[in-house]
């Protein structure tokens with residue numbers, strides 16, 4: 056998986072999926088505009104299974120879950136950030152989408168680096184630089200939700 | 213050990229005596245608010261998972277507002293889908309065009325909010341309703357689907373930061389300046405995952421509408437909720453909204469445990485303008501030395517589109533004109549506010565000054581419609597977010613300010629001190 060690195064704090068959901076596209080709610084439609092106001096070329100560069108690496112407070116602002124769907128629809132497998140905004144983080148957990156809080160990751164990984172994520176040991180390996188970064192394991196609750204495939208699957212079980 | 217108001221409300225709704233920050237609880241919900249943008253995915257999710265009923269149609273309120281009146285075919289279809297679904301589910305509280313308004317202005321105005329409640333809304337500014345002493349927080353669409361289906365939701369009990377606001381507020385300085393100052397100090401993630409409780413003599417003095425301006429922007433500091441314990445003013449306000457009888461006046465214990473207590477002395481506070489592109493980028497008006505020409509001034513939204521805000525703006529704009537090269541848009545946040553402003557002659561004042569007045573809507577607050585700005589343009593706005601592209605082109609700029617500061621800029625064409633106009 057390739058890393059798309061945005062070494063910036065407070066990347067907000069208006070940038071991840073601008074409001075002008077909120078008259079749509081299907082993942083495939085939203086995916087065409089993922090990250091548009093921060094990087095107009097993102098959707099062309101991203102490949103299925105890639106990850107986004109960013110700074111503090113990723114996903115702040117509007118509660119629009121469209122941000123998670125746009126990223127997932129574009130093929131993004133996970134977002135790794137120093138920290139996440141609350142509603143975005145909830146939305147990730149509820150969708151069974153991987154959001155990893157990893158201190159020290161921002162500014163350390165070069166754009167395009169090949170990464171490997173080990174959820175069990177809580178480790179991200181930068182295969183290009185031969186370095187690795189530890190992250191605290193997902194909360195048990197989030198882990199269960201991820202395995203179940205999201206909140207709706209859990210409550211309709 | 214004492215508990216905060218937030219802990220008490222969550223404990224009660226989780227069927228527990230007490231809860232501690234960090235604990236995960238399942239809490240019952242007293243009110244679930246839906247709007248036009250985030251609800252259709254929740255409807256689809258419920259259908260996909262074979263859920264054919266909502267938990268309680270009387271505890272669900274639907275308020276289309278973002279793209280209302282429908283701005284295009286796609287948004288018209290979204291609202292139609294919600295309307296049909298509401299009928300099917302037997303949800304009667306649907307604020308149709310003509311009774312519509314921006315959800316966070318409409319919800320308390322129409323008497324849906326009471327102290328001690330748990331409220332979720334599929335909108336980040338649902339934190340507004342904490343101004344009446346409720347636990348109220350924003351959620352996404354999956355949370356909304358779960359809430360609508362079960363009437364419960366999982367919460368991590370947040371630690372609370374107490375903001376003790378005291379001093380004497382100078383003339384021309386408003387609740388908006390207080391919250392912009394708080395966010396300037398603690399940053400856009402200063403209260404991430406936390407409850408923000410506001411208290412102190414200055415808060416006591418503020419009207420309920422002004423308190424809503426403060427709690428509305430808790431999310432702009434990353435807060436999970438903003439809350440102000442109910443007092444006599446709250447009870448009076450509720451009476452005007454048709455709510456009487458038993459009211460749960462829950463408040464924090466004397467020995468409640470706060471993660472942090474922050475003292476805010478407002479005596480020297482000046483009007484604050486939050487510069488692009490983050491709400492914590494506030495500058496004191498006296499420190500702004502450059503001349504900033506404004507293309508558009510925008511007065512409205514769930515932050516500052518209520519009647520008191522319009523009165524302040526009209527007072528400043530009365531008898532003046534919006535200069536050539538500047539546009540001004542006024543959007544009363546709800547139908548009732550629109551009518552009241554009309555009755556008081558405020559709409560005439562705006563129109564005579566050369567502003568335009570629209571039907572209630574979120575409109576350009578989120579760059580939806582009704583006043584989108586072009587690349588290179590600057591808008592001063594009474595709203596709550598000035599992110600890149602928030603009100604239009606990613607190359608435009610938004611400056612956040614109080615209704616007084618926005619009105620003063622509207623009639624001068626430049627960002628200026630409202631106390632001098």
Ligand code: SF4
Nearest residue numbers: 314513514574577578
């Ligand atoms: S007025 Fe603006 S901030 Fe308030 S609910 Fe509407 S879009 Fe959101």
